[in-house]
Amino acid sequence: MKKDFYLTRYSLIIKRLERSPATYPELESYLLNSFEFQDAKIVSYSIRTLQRDIKDIANLFNFDIHNKKKGDNRYYIESRPVMEVDEYNQRLIESFQIMNAVNSQPDFAEFVYLENRTPRGIQNFYDLLFAIRNKRIIEFQHFKYKDQSTSSRKVHPMALKESKDRWYLIALDTKDEKLKAFGLDRISDLVVSKAGFKLQQRFDLKEHFKNAFGIMNLEEQPENIIIRSTKEQAEYLKSSPLHHSQKIQRETEKSVYFIYDLYPTYDFIQEILSFGNQVKVMEPKSLINKVKETLEKSIQQYDESSVEEEKS
Known part of the structure; x- marks a missing residue:
């Protein structure tokens, strides 16, 4: 054998x-x-x-x-x-x-074609897991995509979370005592301190992420979100639900209505937009407006005036 x-x-x-x-x-x-x-x-x-x-x-x-x-x-x-x-x-x-x-x-x-992927910080995975299990303070450099800046961080590590083929460190930032997510692919110069920490307040991360989609900060309240899908797209959603709260609300001859209990985050909006005209948000009105606003901004990029501006 x-x-x-x-x-x-x-x-x-x-x-x-x-x-x-x-x-x-x-x-x-x-x-x-x-x-x-x-x-x-x-x-x-x-x-x-x-x-x-x-x-x-x-x-x-x-x-x-x-x-x-x-x-x-x-x-x-x-x-x-x-x-x-x-x-x-x-x-x-x-x-x-x-x-x-x-x-x-x-x-x-x-015969097997794998997606080409760049390194995603997995080299620090075990060290971070060790720090979490043993409640060790860690320090590292973190790169921010938005303004292309690097900052020094000192945190109390709490968990590792996966989202869209990327891993994130969930930690309490000692600077402002806020719970934050740091992409492992943007962490460098990691140092696991010998000094330990004791959390002043209890965090139930399982409960914290129960209504989450993605890894965004959860500052809003979860809402009942209803989307309408074409019959064809619905089969994909049935076989691979967007979220564990997904339920079928009703079905018609041409459509399937799904309901979710979620935070209406940026990540969720991007996921909905990725389905194009196969999926439409039906409720709540606030999320419909956010999706429409995002689509309008996308269309504006293709206006003739915008194209001329780029050329000049």
Whole structure:
């Protein structure tokens, strides 16, 4: 059995048992007939390996897998982690599956086309995670896109949050005691201090970001937002919701109406605009006006007078 194949085995075992309980022979047959095992030219899978894999899955993913009796009775997932941890585990499994699939094929570049991405500050990820877990004060230089300036920051790190393929540090700025988000790709000269900190007030970040879309500062109150989508676009929104609060309000012959409980932030407006004429905001009126204002400014850029100004 290949040593670097264990993550693929774990993901396949979980995938099979999520469908229904299975005996060892059923699991063995499922694994050996999978394309992953066939590509790796693996032709055997012992019950001893299965038992070892089950223990490793429990330690790594917090999945409790048991069988009802000794021998070849059915194995099943007895308990699952809380929703947030389960979602993290699923993404971890998916990442490992892709990594193993790509690494196992020397000619993968002919068939798998990855997006070209520039470095996004991930080199500081572990150091930041260490500082968060151990409540260490950190200092760094932060570059601001808006005015192309760099400033020194001293913060109390609290969490790491992902948004649109970018990672952000959520931290309390010691300068003004405000909760802020700092893009990891704009952090440099990071120093993790030996000095610790104790928060003066309790922050429930899970609650803080519950109604958030993106990473913008949440200064407004969440609102019920209703959008109307074409039937075709609705299928994409159903399969990949914009936010966990997304619900279908109603459907007509030509449209689907979705409702959200969200802060009407700049990030959300940009997301809505990205759908073009496939999606329209129906409520609230304040958000409709913001979208219209943004569109009007965009159209103004293409006015003949604006084009002439650029030429001159």
